[in-house]
Amino acid sequence: MSNGLDFGFLIDTFFIALSGVPVAMIITIVSLVIALPLGFLLALTRINKMPILNQFSRVYVSFVRGTPVIVQIFIIYNSVPLLLASIFEKYNIQMDVYDVNPIWYALIVFSLNTTATLIEVFRSAINTVSKGQLEAAYSVGLTTVQAFTRIIIPQTLVVALPNLCNATVNLIKATSLGYAMSLPEITLKAQVAANASYNYIEAYIDIFIIYLIICSLVEFLFKRMEKRLRKYKIAPAA
Amino acid sequence: MLEIQTIKKSFGKNTVLDGVNLKIKKGDVVVVLGPSGSGKTTLLRCINFLEKADEGKAIFGDIQVDLHKASKKQISTIRKRTAFVFQNYNLFNNKTALENVTEGLIIGRGIPKEKANKMGKEALDKVGLSEKYNAYPSELSGGQQQRVGIARAVVLNPDIILFDEPTSALDPELVGEVLEVMKTIAKEGTTMLVVTHEMSFAKDVANRVIFMDGGVVVEEGAPKEFFENPKEERTQRFLRRVLPEDYIYNI
Numbered sequence: 001m002s003n004g005l006d007f008g009f010l011i012d013t014f015f016i017a018l019s020g021v022p023v024a025m026i027i028t029i030v031s032l033v034i035a036l037p038l039g040f041l042l043a044l045t046r047i048n049k050m051p052i053l054n055q056f057s058r059v060y061v062s063f064v065r066g067t068p069v070i071v072q073i074f075i076i077y078n079s080v081p082l083l084l085a086s087i088f089e090k091y092n093i094q095m096d097v098y099d100v101n102p103i104w105y106a107l108i109v110f111s112l113n114t115t116a117t118l119i120e121v122f123r124s125a126i127n128t129v130s131k132g133q134l135e136a137a138y139s140v141g142l143t144t145v146q147a148f149t150r151i152i153i154p155q156t157l158v159v160a161l162p163n164l165c166n167a168t169v170n171l172i173k174a175t176s177l178g179y180a181m182s183l184p185e186i187t188l189k190a191q192v193a194a195n196a197s198y199n200y201i202e203a204y205i206d207i208f209i210i211y212l213i214i215c216s217l218v219e220f221l222f223k224r225m226e227k228r229l230r231k232y233k234i235a236p237a238a
Numbered sequence: 239m240l241e242i243q244t245i246k247k248s249f250g251k252n253t254v255l256d257g258v259n260l261k262i263k264k265g266d267v268v269v270v271l272g273p274s275g276s277g278k279t280t281l282l283r284c285i286n287f288l289e290k291a292d293e294g295k296a297i298f299g300d301i302q303v304d305l306h307k308a309s310k311k312q313i314s315t316i317r318k319r320t321a322f323v324f325q326n327y328n329l330f331n332n333k334t335a336l337e338n339v340t341e342g343l344i345i346g347r348g349i350p351k352e353k354a355n356k357m358g359k360e361a362l363d364k365v366g367l368s369e370k371y372n373a374y375p376s377e378l379s380g381g382q383q384q385r386v387g388i389a390r391a392v393v394l395n396p397d398i399i400l401f402d403e404p405t406s407a408l409d410p411e412l413v414g415e416v417l418e419v420m421k422t423i424a425k426e427g428t429t430m431l432v433v434t435h436e437m438s439f440a441k442d443v444a445n446r447v448i449f450m451d452g453g454v455v456v457e458e459g460a461p462k463e464f465f466e467n468p469k470e471e472r473t474q475r476f477l478r479r480v481l482p483e484d485y486i487y488n489i
Binding site: 129130135138140 | 288
């Protein structure tokens with residue numbers, strides 16, 4: 001049956017897989033939008049050793065970091081519907097829990113996951129900005145919020161950017177695990193297309209190329225952002 | 239104008255300030271001397287609420303503040319009337335020299351940007367940095383950074399500027415330019431409370447010297463009196479160590 005690659009199929013499937021990009025991007029972007037502020041705030045609770053929240057963040061990070069994403073997906077995807085079903089039943093809501101779009105589960109899993117990653121990213125980055133600058137900000141009359149938004153966060157971001165890029169790329173790649181909950185993203189779409197004709201290798205090549213393109217683009221964007229944001233850092237005398 | 243009463247502060251079991259009283263009049267240049275760990279820096283930090291005192295009162299013109307339980311509003315009022323120059327400059331690294339100076343004006347005080355820029359440039363001119371408005375801290379030498387730090391304090395036109403060992407982190411070569419700037423603003427009548435190890439500055443510029451040790455004021459007086467004729471045994475010992483012998487007797 002093997003007659004080399006089926007280029008027609010390769011190209012057709014490329015576009016089918018491409019149609020899964022929006023879903024992957026929505027999950028990536030929404031997860032980041034939720035995880036960026038949350039991760040930053042929880043990182044602050046770690047640095048300032050705030051009672052309860054500090055311990056919570058620490059345990060939370062170890063739980064998420066210590067388990068595979070695919071297992072987290074299985075747990076959320078299987079337990080949340082049960083939970084919902086009992087809630088629906090209790091309040092008499094007429095809705096089938098199995099009609100819930102899997103994208104919601106994906107958003108939950110990946111937001112929780114990314115938050116844990118970003119807590120650690122920000123924790124190390126915030127520590128690189130000296131506490132003295134915060135004190136200086138106070139001494140010239142800035143409030144804590146002003147000091148953070150104008151002085152601390154801009155510098156934290158520059159330091160965190162390489163790791164944020166890393167986290168984002170990892171997140172994009174991890175959305176491919178969404179196929180496990182029949183999320184119509186890139187991997188699932190290509191796989192479904194291949195199921196009909198058994199042209200798996202072509203489908204996998206397509207997926208491979210698409211992730212490569214997206215992730216390279218993201219890397220490029222982060223590099224540019226970093227260059228722009230770090231203008232105040234002069235390269236050490238060469 | 240500024241009066242501090244029985245300020246106390248401990249870090250754990252370590253008592254750093256053990257009831258310090260201090261009175262500063264408008265236009266005073268008060269230098270605080272003392273060995274490391276005598277509580278000089280903590281005193282300054284408590285006045286500006288960078289550290290919370292365990293006890294004590296500050297009387298600032300017409301306002302009276304309990305240093306231990308000041309409200310946010312009181313803290314903000316006191317901070318508006320004071321400015322701080324840090325040992326490690328603590329410039330905002332993501333801002334240019336001019337932005338460092340205008341940040342407090344624009345954001346802290348709500349002064350329009352154009353006016354703030356004008357004031358900021360004047361302050362930077364005063365400390366001899368007319369050429370460096372748009373330089374980032376990473377492009378400046380330590381002495382230049384500290385001069386920006388001084389400009390940042392001066393521009394706020396505070397009732398008093400608190401200097402926390404402003405030259406201790408500098409190369410010996412660069413100490414002079416910073417002291418020179420401090421002398422200039424002292425001559426203009428700025429009220430200053432200066433923690434320093436620069437004896438020459440204390441002698442030449444201060445009109446009062448305070449010697450602290452072990453969290454208390456051991457001795458205070460006019461610089462001439464203080465250096466030529468120290469009364470306390472502890473002060474004499476300190477001065478013998480930090481000054482060459484002949485200095486004490488041959489001023």
